[in-house]
Amino acid sequence: MEQDGSTLKPSGIRGKDAEGAERIPGLLRLFAPGKAMAVALRLPGGELELGRGAPALGEAQDPRMSRRHARIHFDGRRFWVTDLGSQNGTFVDGEPVPAETPREVQRVIRMGDSLFVPCADVGPLEQQGVVTRDGFVRGPAVQGLLDEVSRAARLGFPLHIHGESGTGKEGVARAFHQHGPRSTGPFVAVNCAAIPQTIAERLLFGARKGAYSGAEADAQGYLQAADGGTLFLDEVVELDLAVQAKLLRALETKEVLSLGAAKPKLVDILICSASNKDLRGLVAAGKLREDLYFRIGRPEVALPPLRQRPEELALLIQREVQQVAPALGLHLSLVEACLLRPWPGNIRELLVETRSAIQAALMQGAQRVEARHLSPSAGTAFGSGSTPPPPSLESREPPNKEAPSRARPLESEERTRIEEALRQNGGNVAATARALGMHRTQLRRLLERHAIAVSDGNEPD
Structure with a gap:
């Protein structure tokens, strides 16, 4: 279970965090x-x-x-x-x-x-708790991050948000806008990864009538639309290098030259950018201009993934159930199953899969949402190196009795993946589980239920 990214000292019950404060396990x-x-x-x-x-x-x-x-x-x-x-x-x-x-x-x-x-x-949860603000559930880690965001916004600095897909980067960007000097102005969010390179310049900077075939009227660009407010460039690193150069000039001069225009137009905007990639590594690889990095890459905040924010998970699920189907109850088996999965798609994936589980419960006429309503593949890694987790836990196991197996036969390709992962990791179960994106107890259960042999000397540890 990932916690706060720090490692406790083995010599004592309590240790110190990076700032010297006492940690309380x-x-x-x-x-x-x-x-x-x-x-x-x-x-x-x-x-x-x-x-x-x-x-x-x-x-x-x-x-x-x-x-x-x-x-x-x-x-x-x-x-x-x-x-x-x-x-x-x-x-x-x-x-x-x-x-x-x-x-x-x-x-x-x-x-x-x-x-x-x-x-x-x-300690952080004791001091700050988990709050719901502006429709977002925020634990101590995110609350601390938002304090940094607010300071950057008040000082008029640009901000870069680093985080995995689905962690809530746009929500942080909106908080940056709300706490900045241009909070009464527009907030314009642009998904740069979704912009075709052939029209990126036109969409960002606008175009005058007659600038190209089919331009029958002046078209405002995203930078002009954000004038007096905040421009949020999500996955800004996906822009072509030539467009990056023009963006840099616009940010430095505060002037935007539309396609076909003779004179630039002044704009007053605050810039917020985001990416799930390492900006410095992209600069080194020649995919991001160094001068643009220095213009938008600092200060930077890192938004932790959902697996490092377990205190938010149950409350996120409960809120979704209450919003979608208030009459349904929430069973602990669903929350437990979700806590056992890595959720590579983070909050976005959790909410989508929770809605699907709610729909399954409603279609079955259930009184509450349980683990059995959750898709076996929900919250697990994609790709050839992944396999769905074992079937959902029983809602309630009778005391001193083993719950009956609800496993379905593994498809041949899934069995092959597990056996191949075992071979690649020398039969080590813990290493194989990590490679497959599951906990080792889940892999043990698959090995036992489906009689997949582990070579001698490499039994489950």
Whole structure:
């Protein structure tokens, strides 16, 4: 489970972050009976025992938890879970754990109808919580980033946003506009990757009547449309080098020369750009002009991917359910399944797949959205090196009984991918799981259910 990008020191329970502040290891409680949340639980002395009536759970008690359900321990580097003989069992990363047997947790813990995620530092969540503003769910990491964005906007600086596809870069750009000196002006968002190179210059800078065949009237460009406001150039690196040169001149002179025009027009705009690629690497590769990089590439903020913001996930899913189908309930199995997946498409993918799960629940006449309504491929990596995760977890496993297998036979090509990945990684299950974009417990389950052999000496670790 990726947390805040830092590594805790193995010599002690607490460490220091990059700024020297003390880190507080603990748990994030993301789901209580029927309700998404984001609550920080500290591990006093590196250990915490949870169960029905535990003071740490506050008012959101869980009747399906035993009084002494499980113990969570942090050894300075890893989190361990020990079931204390609970009636309904404890599940670590989607797998039941035997009583009194410590099990390392990577992603999520299920006890009763509650979900917990291990966290290297719960301090930021304690201090800032998770808020919903302007239609966006924002955890501590994004709140801190938006503070930087606001400062850059107030000072009139340009801003570059780096982040994976679907992380919410346009939302950050809109916040940049709202906190800047031109907030009352227009906000013009341009997806540069979607502009055909043959008409990029015309769309960005405009054209006068008669400038080319078919130009029967003056056409305003994006830069003129953003006059007095903010121009957001998403994936600006996709522009042709010649267009980059003209863009640079316009930004430096604050003058835009339309196609066919004799004189430039003054514009007053604030620039915000974004990309999921490394700008310096593109400069080195000759795909981005160095002078344009220095004009738009600083200051830069990095928007973390959804997998590093687990405190937002359950609340995002709950909000989507409430907006699309308020009568439906949200079951913890859906949230747990989503926490176990990497979501390469980030928030955009999560919301699309959640809507699809809601539609499946409605079509089946279900009372709540569960993991079984989620597509097996949702939230997993694309490409030949990926395979859908195993079937959804049972909504509720009966105590001391193994849930019946719901696996479907693997298609031959999927089986071939797994076997090929095993060969490429020397039969090492953990390395193979990483290559396939899944957790090793999920791969173990596939290996066992479908009798895929692992060579001697390379059994699942």
